[in-house]
Amino acid sequence: MTGPVQRFRTLPLRSRLALLVASAVAIAVTAVAVACWLLTRTQLPSELDSSLENSTAPRSSVQGALAVCNTGTSPDTGTTPGFVYIQVVLPGGQRCVAPGSEPVKVQQEDLDVANGTGHSSLHDSVTEDGAKVRVFTRRVDYDAGPPITVSLSRPLAEIDASLNELALLLALVAGVGVIGAGLAGLWVARSGLRPVDGLTRAVEHVARTEDLTVRIPVEGEDEIARLSRSFNSMTAALASSRDRQSQLIADAGHELRTPLTSLRTNVELLARSEETGRAIPPADRSALMASVKAQMTELASLIGDLQELSRPDGTDPGPLQVVALHEIMGSALERARLRGPDLTITTDLRPWYVRAEPASLERALVNVLDNAVKFSPSGGSIEVTLNGGRGGNGELTVRDHGPGIPAEELPHVFERFWRSPSARALPGSGLGLSIVARTVQQAGGEIALRQAAGGGTVAAIRIPGAPTPPPDGLDGGNGLDGAHRV
Template identity: 70%
Template sequence: MTGPVRRFRALPLRSRLALLTAVAVAVAVAAVSVACWFFTRAQMRDELDASLRNTSAPDEVLREAFDACGVRLRQPSAETANFAYVQLVLPDGRRCVAPYYPPVKVRPEDLEVLGGAAESVHDSTTDGGAEVRVHSYRTTVGGVPVTASVSRPLGEIDATLSRLALVLTALAGIGVVGAGAAGLWVARTGLKPVDRLTGAVEHVARTEDLTVRIPVEGEDEIARLSRSFNAMTAALASSRDRQARLIADAGHELRTPLTSLRTNIELLARSEETGRAIPPGDRRALLASVTAQMTELASLIGDLQELARPDAAAPGRLEVVALHEVLDTALSRARLRGPELTVSADEVRPWYVRAEPAALERALVNVLDNAVKFSEPGGTVEVSLVDGELVVRDHGPGIAPEELPHVFERFWRSPSARSLPGSGLGLSIVARTVRQAGGEVALAAAEGGGTRAVIRLPGAPTPPPAPPGSGVVPDQ
């Protein structure tokens, strides 16, 4: 059984549909034909039984049959002999057959009529083997109770049933062939959209051309499949474009620090090769520049590694994190990077969130670094954390309204910030980390100048209870 199933599954879909259609129609036609044949047979036998019940053997024929058991024999009329077979069954089981009638075998049903049954209609055979339908009833001949059997050959209806069977078989064959042809036509017509989709997929696989679109017609399953394919190719094209743009932008951003770093190192190497010492002040400046460029390059590579993960990828292990403690660490780093600034955090309340600790700290550092970078020397950066809402406000030049929709895009930098250090990836990483923690982030112009960054993270002012047996003691 497994072999035919495997061979069937190996057939093309069009052939399988045509074959299944033909088989289904064949089964239906066969069932209807068999039912029709049996119904016709039953109907014809019922009509034959009714005809036999309405037929009584003539008294002359009965006397002739009775005489056939004795001495005297008389010939029946020809028309009676051609209509039905007549014989008598005596109580002792003997049969008396009128001349020119074939003898019919006596059945128990014939004797039961003499025992009290009103009548009996049953099948029997002649001594020659021909099948007959027999109607037996009780009567008397010369005062002797006997069973009169009137029978007719079943060949009358068997011939009709044979012809009907041939007609039904021919019709069934024609129906199966027609159903197979119709199934093949339906399969070809119905699978044309699938053929187009298959061709489009093969074209994309062969040429990597993601601009291919399939025309969508109607609202059926094929139309839904076509829409899904179009959406998939559009998403793949967009992803490839973003990837190409990311590589181009990354190459551009890496080229600047690498070029500067190479220039400074070549100056130092040339000084060593020629023996012409660089003044101590200039040497210290060169080394500080090399250190800064290495730091910028390392930061940029870290940002690129963070963004290399797809947006849909699962974040790292989420933990219950004390946001206020992470903020304290980020504030310490911000104060080191902007020693000439005042970074105040007058209102910081406890707040616990579920997030990836390292990513969350990097996001807060990026927000604070952004505020420090755009603040004027001697300026102030104000930070607050109340009920899960972190607000970082600087007093720098601010962001133009037309630039606000782009601040979280990768590598995007405002024209006024392109001369400052940075890669344009910091706020993109912030937005991604906050979304993965279930929060939201927004930048807006602050009243009186500057920028106001707001991060909202779901959580609670107290840590959740530790699972039993974990050994973790919540903060008091």
Template identity: 70%
Template sequence: MALLVAAAVAIAVAVVAVSSWLLTRSQLQNELDNSLRNSTAPSSQIASALQTCEDGAGSTSSNKAAPDASEQAFAYFQVVDANGSRCVALGSQPVKVEQQDVAVARGEEEESPVHTSTTDGGQEVQVHTRLQTIRIGPPGGSSPQPVAVTISRPVDEIQTSLNRLALLLAVVAGVGVLGAGAAGLWIARTGLRPVDGLTRAVEHVARTEDLSVRIPVDGEDEIARLSRSFNSMTAALASSRDRQSQLIADAGHELRTPLTSLRTNIELLARSEETGRAIPPDDRRELMASVKAQMTELAALIGDLQELSRPDALTPGTVQVVALHEVVEHALRRARLRGPGLAIDATTATWYVRAEPATLERAVVNVLDNAVKFSPPGGVVEVRLDAHGELTVRDHGPGIPAEDLPHVFERFWRSPSARSLPGSGLGLAIVARTLQQAGGEITLSPADGGGTVARISLPGAPTPPPDLPPDA
């Protein structure tokens, strides 16, 4: 980032510096050219140039003494004839005569455009000049013909200023680039410091699997949002891992009891076969019934664990319109088989919901199983599905103590009075999750006169939507 900032500033400064230098050079050259166009050759300089030719001083000599320094005006003067010969005024430098200067001397042009040339008077270093040749009348009427006079000014007078400006711009540009690079480096390090912290935190988590790491958050910028997202992610992962560990621990605890009992019973049966000492028929039948019950309990527990291990969100393909009253009827038939000595009083109204059929039926069956399990022999289980879609299941059992109600939907939780009864403690947890996924809820409360009332509410309608046939 610092290199990018420095490069961007360097390019910008270079463009500005070069543009400024070129603009200044153009402006100074224009001013020099304008001064040439507005200049007139003093008659004394013309006469001096003509006199040098008449005296035989030569057309290429460099004269050091000027008759009138105030009239010289920092310019060189020379007279050019039609043959291309020149006569240089005193104190001026001879300038190369070009074809366009000769054309003016011959009368073909009134004046030549301002152009660049060099001195050629034999000096060691040639001087670049800007010059213009113009036709003027003869001085003092000494010649009946006009003459061509070349007025030139050395470019050095603006080149020195341009060189100083170039040096100044180079220094300023260098300082600007170095300052921009340093500022960019400081800004980059300051701005990316939270990213460095986030990187170290991610590397720490990857190396140690420690999900308790949190990044300090300061501000509301993108880095702060990223830090908050990382903290939320690690908190969610830590919570998920804790729930997974707790589920494994609880499952191991719940599986240990039936497995131990099952192993003990099987070892008794195996020892009887090995030793040849037969177990009394009644005891053998009791052992076999116990083994069968424990196998059934293990199968139910494994099924509950599989249900809980599914993702919390239902896949879109499994959700469909379900006739809740039909689901209740199917669950009632299973409940009557499990509680043959109980009376089930059921009334159902038509109600359609959107849910996963298999899990919804399992949830209703679990609620009815609890009612059957806790009902006294010969008791009554009352089931009502009203016209507003609320399903109530009431038993006349011992009820749930008020201090246990907050825990009934926790995984593997069982009240002290229910630990002697079959079950895994996962049924109501599965019911709560299933109904939550379908947009509904379940509540348990003490019933008037004893027992417990379970209330299930699911959003729906008394008539089937268009995607469900009436006879479905």
């Protein structure tokens, strides 16, 4: 059993489908043919019995049969019994065969009728030649004489012949049906799998050429159409992902080139000083080392940003925890004050607890404050507020008094490596706000930049949470149980 099944599974899908269709039709045709033959085999004997019971032996045939018994000769009656054998059964078991009839062996059922113990009998018997017949025996009253026992017989060979002819006809019909089913199954398989063939060729083309611009025409709303649409969506997503990856690599290479070039120049100056023995003045050497350290810091920051952005969208950033946003903002503010010692940073932080990955959230807040510090004028101020908002959304705003962002540039500020023309001379990679937007979205929130009244920029971050932590640090109540889970 395992062998045929295994061989069937190794066949091409088209062959399996055609074979299944042909097998199903063959089974159905065979079942109908067998049922028809069985029904006919049951019906024909019943019709034969009805025909015998409704038949009446001609008087001339009965008289001819009696004359044969009395005189041993067959009178010329001018009639023939046709396909019914007629004979008279006497009480002693003798039989008187009508002219033109075949003699049929007398059975006990016939004697019972002849002796008066039965009125009629319907049974099987055989002729002297051994041919099977169906016999109907009954007592018949002719005129005023005594009742006569007459047996009417018909050969069963006519039923067998009809059944054989029917069996041959049904076999031919079944054979034609199976062949037709095989051809129909092959046609159905070819027609039904033609879209699959197209899909297969498209997949093979993509695998061979890596051409993700291939699209399959979609017709209808069936399963094949759904599969085609899914394939088109998949190739479109892969093409978009590859384009983003190529763009990321190109942009990263461009951003890495500047600090690497500067770092290489400084290192070459130091190496040349060591090789030639010409010492660099202490002040210049200190400035050179400071530049090297700054370039190394910028490279480390850029590499960290690239690692953060290298994760696919939707990737779990780590275990989410219930964290105090106001406390994380406090830590980020300490780092911001070190980077802008001449700036005045005022804060109004109300308690607010959210579900997020702590390290990623702190990095995002540091990036927001770095932008505010970078674009604030010397001696300027930065206002930071955190309040619980409506609907369980806390709002964190960071407002600077710098030059602000033109309205036409606002839609691009969260794009990777995008930097406004006025900021290209300043340090930075253009990845900070992109990381901020991604981190805030993973925490279920949203971020927006807008122009502030009186100049400057306002960064507004809204993250679902609650003003009090849940009991035992569990997510229950307080707005921390599902509204922003990732």
